Amino acid sequence: MNDKHPIHTTLSTEAIRILERYEQELGTKNIVLERALLGMDKLRFKDKIDPQSIGRIIKRVKTGIKGFDELLEGGIPEGFVVAVTGTPGTGKTTFSMQFLLEGLKNNERCVLFSFEEKADQIIKSAIRFGWDIGEYIDKGYLEIFGFTLLSTEEIIEIFDIFKPKRVVFDSINILSDIGNFRRSSRWRTILKDIKEKKMTGLVITEKKHGLEVKEFDEFDFMSDGVLFFDKKHINDLDQYKTYFIEIQKMRITKINEMPLEFIFSEHGIEFRVPRELLKSL
Numbered sequence: 001m002n003d004k005h006p007i008h009t010t011l012s013t014e015a016i017r018i019l020e021r022y023e024q025e026l027g028t029k030n031i032v033l034e035r036a037l038l039g040m041d042k043l044r045f046k047d048k049i050d051p052q053s054i055g056r057i058i059k060r061v062k063t064g065i066k067g068f069d070e071l072l073e074g075g076i077p078e079g080f081v082v083a084v085t086g087t088p089g090t091g092k093t094t095f096s097m098q099f100l101l102e103g104l105k106n107n108e109r110c111v112l113f114s115f116e117e118k119a120d121q122i123i124k125s126a127i128r129f130g131w132d133i134g135e136y137i138d139k140g141y142l143e144i145f146g147f148t149l150l151s152t153e154e155i156i157e158i159f160d161i162f163k164p165k166r167v168v169f170d171s172i173n174i175l176s177d178i179g180n181f182r183r184s185s186r187w188r189t190i191l192k193d194i195k196e197k198k199m200t201g202l203v204i205t206e207k208k209h210g211l212e213v214k215e216f217d218e219f220d221f222m223s224d225g226v227l228f229f230d231k232k233h234i235n236d237l238d239q240y241k242t243y244f245i246e247i248q249k250m251r252i253t254k255i256n257e258m259p260l261e262f263i264f265s266e267h268g269i270e271f272r273v274p275r276e277l278l279k280s281l
């Protein structure tokens, strides 16, 4: 095949086959298609990865949430977009804010797009946990867009100018029909940009059912990880409900898929994970 098409030596066999088919149909050489195929072929991974050093290659971003990073081999892999999903009032926003706070403590720029809450309300709830995010806003490390109606282009522009390392979207159900996420060009553009710029993102989505129901939406499949938040009465006599997170998915990471109990302390969310469980990971 290469003898017939010496000019296409850098193309994969698959790409040459596509080119040949179209050239036969058109009866002429199709330069535009050839260029497009060359571009696509660049997506093939050509570097060698040493399996021994894989742990060092995967950079993990700490959530900073007490007891949680240990459950994820040290943190969320850099460049991941993770769904923070679950039922109402279960700590999704608090968890995501804590993730941003950890970045801020390490001088990383962070951005929060909130579609449901005003910026001042977000700041007030942060202050309740003793997080002085006002200081980070003043210093230019944190941008909060409350009740935002930004377009895709505006969001990408913010990424270009502000260059955040961590980004949170709270919540995205309002933006696009969750059943159509995979095909939403808006989301594909944003997700591609997050990955290309090596940011790490938490994307909050809503569920109308708790952990006992195994029903997943497009975003659960599309995202690199799924953290499901829920709360329930453990015993009939309990006055308060117990909060849980289930790590339902985290690509390239060994996880325990049990619901894990957490509490709201005066500093935010905290996990008290039994030692035996950590040993099993």
Ligand SMILES: Nc1ncnc2c1ncn2[C@@H]1O[C@H](COP(=O)(O)OP(=O)(O)OP(=O)(O)O)[C@@H](O)[C@H]1O
Pocket: 087, 088, 089, 090, 091, 092, 093, 094, 095, 229, 264, 265, 266
């Ligand atoms: N210090 C605290 N102690 C106990 N519970 C708290 C504390 N702070 C917040 N909560 C509870 O956490 C819930 C709110 O947390 P958060 O806003 O993070 O949840 P959410 O999942 O984002 O909620 P929503 O679905 O409304 O967006 C509330 O139900 C509140 O009662």
Ligand SMILES: [Mg+2]
Pocket: 092, 093, 094, 170
């Ligand atoms: Mg919330």
